[in-house]
Amino acid sequence: MSILGVISQLLEIVIALSLAPLLIGWVNQWRAWLQNRSAPGLLQPYRVLHKLFNKESVVAERASPLFRGAPYIVFSCMLLASAIIPTLSTDLPLSPAADAIALVGLFALARVFISLAAMDVGTAFGSMGARREMLIGFLAEPALLMVLFSASLIPKSTSLTTIVETLAHRDLAIYPSLAFAGVAFTMISLAENARIPIDNPTTHLELTMIHEALILEYSGRHLALLEWAASLKLFAYSCLGISLFFPWGVAEAHAPLALMLALPTLLFKLAIGGVLLALLETASAKMRIFRVPEYLGTAFMLAVIGVLVHILLGV
Amino acid sequence: MSHFAAQLINLFAAVILMLAFAMISQRRILSLIHLYTMQGAALVAATAVVGYVTHQPHLYVSAGLTFLLKVVLIPLLLHRMIERLDVRWDVEALINVPTTMLIGIVLVIFAFNLALPISRLSASIAGGTLGIALACVLLSFLMMIIRSKAVPQVIGFLSMENGLFFAATSATYGMPMVVELGIALDVLVGILILGVFMFQIRERFDSLDIRHLEKLKES
Numbered sequence: 001m002s003i004l005g006v007i008s009q010l011l012e013i014v015i016a017l018s019l020a021p022l023l024i025g026w027v028n029q030w031r032a033w034l035q036n037r038s039a040p041g042l043l044q045p046y047r048v049l050h051k052l053f054n055k056e057s058v059v060a061e062r063a064s065p066l067f068r069g070a071p072y073i074v075f076s077c078m079l080l081a082s083a084i085i086p087t088l089s090t091d092l093p094l095s096p097a098a099d100a101i102a103l104v105g106l107f108a109l110a111r112v113f114i115s116l117a118a119m120d121v122g123t124a125f126g127s128m129g130a131r132r133e134m135l136i137g138f139l140a141e142p143a144l145l146m147v148l149f150s151a152s153l154i155p156k157s158t159s160l161t162t163i164v165e166t167l168a169h170r171d172l173a174i175y176p177s178l179a180f181a182g183v184a185f186t187m188i189s190l191a192e193n194a195r196i197p198i199d200n201p202t203t204h205l206e207l208t209m210i211h212e213a214l215i216l217e218y219s220g221r222h223l224a225l226l227e228w229a230a231s232l233k234l235f236a237y238s239c240l241g242i243s244l245f246f247p248w249g250v251a252e253a254h255a256p257l258a259l260m261l262a263l264p265t266l267l268f269k270l271a272i273g274g275v276l277l278a279l280l281e282t283a284s285a286k287m288r289i290f291r292v293p294e295y296l297g298t299a300f301m302l303a304v305i306g307v308l309v310h311i312l313l314g315v
Numbered sequence: 316m317s318h319f320a321a322q323l324i325n326l327f328a329a330v331i332l333m334l335a336f337a338m339i340s341q342r343r344i345l346s347l348i349h350l351y352t353m354q355g356a357a358l359v360a361a362t363a364v365v366g367y368v369t370h371q372p373h374l375y376v377s378a379g380l381t382f383l384l385k386v387v388l389i390p391l392l393l394h395r396m397i398e399r400l401d402v403r404w405d406v407e408a409l410i411n412v413p414t415t416m417l418i419g420i421v422l423v424i425f426a427f428n429l430a431l432p433i434s435r436l437s438a439s440i441a442g443g444t445l446g447i448a449l450a451c452v453l454l455s456f457l458m459m460i461i462r463s464k465a466v467p468q469v470i471g472f473l474s475m476e477n478g479l480f481f482a483a484t485s486a487t488y489g490m491p492m493v494v495e496l497g498i499a500l501d502v503l504v505g506i507l508i509l510g511v512f513m514f515q516i517r518e519r520f521d522s523l524d525i526r527h528l529e530k531l532k533e534s
Contacts, residue, residue: 179333294413
């Protein structure tokens with residue numbers, strides 16, 4: 001473990017924490033522009049977080065400690081997830097702690113706790129949201145695993161840093177399996193982040209909301225933590241997509257100069273990714289909940305085909 | 316350079332396979348035609364790259380022919396056909412897309428295993444993609460089996476021809492020019508005949524559902 005490694009690790013955590021709400025603001029702004037609305041300010045998510053942190057947190061009378069603890073657990077899961085995804089450098093002291101499979105597990109842990117907390121209070125919306133969330137989760141997780149497998153077949157390792165290092169610092173090679181995995185990953189991340197074909201992040205309409213139904217009972221600092229965790233999740237997924245499919249510009253170990261360059265590159269890629277996300281969301285319509293298994297089944301199938309293509313072509 | 320080109324061919328092959336899967340799960344007829352056009356374009360690109368790498372000018376000719384036929388002419392004919400049949404915005408009720416997808420995966424595994432020994436024998440630069448081409452053919456068969464409307468079945472037939480063409484290109488650098496020209500004309504004539512056929516079906520049954528044809532028995 002080098003000093004540089006520790007620095008890049010800390011830098012990554014700080015950047016994830018500070019930039020995740022900005023990414024949400026950026027996406028919202030572009031979405032508003034594309035839909036011909038006047039856009040909220042870029043810093044609106046920070047203002048919302050600030051407002052929520054200063055507000056009193058109201059907890060239901062019957063709520064168990066699980067309800068109070070869940071926001072902290074979810075938040076720390078998302079923070080750890082964004083810490084182990086190599087976005088700036090592949091020299092991360094935390095990365096041996098969790099590989100690609102454990103990353104999926106981290107997301108699953110957060111999902112389980114938020115769903116339990118939503119059911120804890122016993123309101124109808126909470127348990128409806130929890131059920132839907134679990135439905136999406138159990139379909140999306142195998143697909144995400146297959147995507148990560150098809151990426152990890154290339155360096156023959158499930159360690160995220162090894163995968164990214166191999167993909168970023170090798171001679172230019174086209175992997176057809178990654179094309180399949182990329183499409184599947186886009187579909188999965190839209191579903192996992194409660195984005196438009198599956199769930200509308202801005203809706204509060206009772207019968208269609210999923211993510212909003214889960215956090216309906218929360219207020220004050222708990223809600224702030226959950227909102228922050230949601231933006232961290234979007235950030236983590238964007239970074240995972242970038243580092244798997246567009247990894248150029250990630251710094252190697254022992255390269256301080258590359259680390260300086262890695263940050264602007266990451267910002268540039270995230271900005272483009274945000275615009276693309278807004279475009280995707282504007283261009284598509286929300287799907288009926290019964291079509292979701294079909295959608296995620298397609299994503300799973302694409303990821304499996306990616307693995308198969310890799311085995312057939314053997315590159 | 317040839318290493319890079321081989322990877323490019325593999326990528327186009329993957330795109331063709333992906334589009335074949337997209338066709339299976341697509342409900343809208345208009346989107347199906349767009350997907351077919353894209354598949355044709357990927358086929359043209361793959362053929363051109365193979366021609367460039369192997370310095371075989373006749374592959375350029377066949378790429379050009381494919382472009383004219385499968386990216387311009389046939390989609391144009393299909394667009395006119397659905398316009399006149401008034402099925403442009405039709406949405407077909409597909410049953411159980413996930414199951415179809417799973418069958419599709421099984422077909423792909425089968426095709427890959429089948430093609431593996433053959434592609435080992437092939438000295439062609441794109442020999443590895445034979446499995447993908449075979450998978451495309453089988454997937455198009457699957458599409459023709461599960462669809463009940465006439466236009467998607469025709470598109471499935473055309474997409475199968477795409478797969479066959481790609482198989483020929485990847486395994487043996489394309490068929491002889493005469494055969495290729497013959498097949499191109501066959502497809503063109505085939506789609507004209509099928510178009511007439513569709514009008515006849517609609518005139519007879521007021522619908523393009525193939526299931527009506529089962530009632531044609533004399534009793």
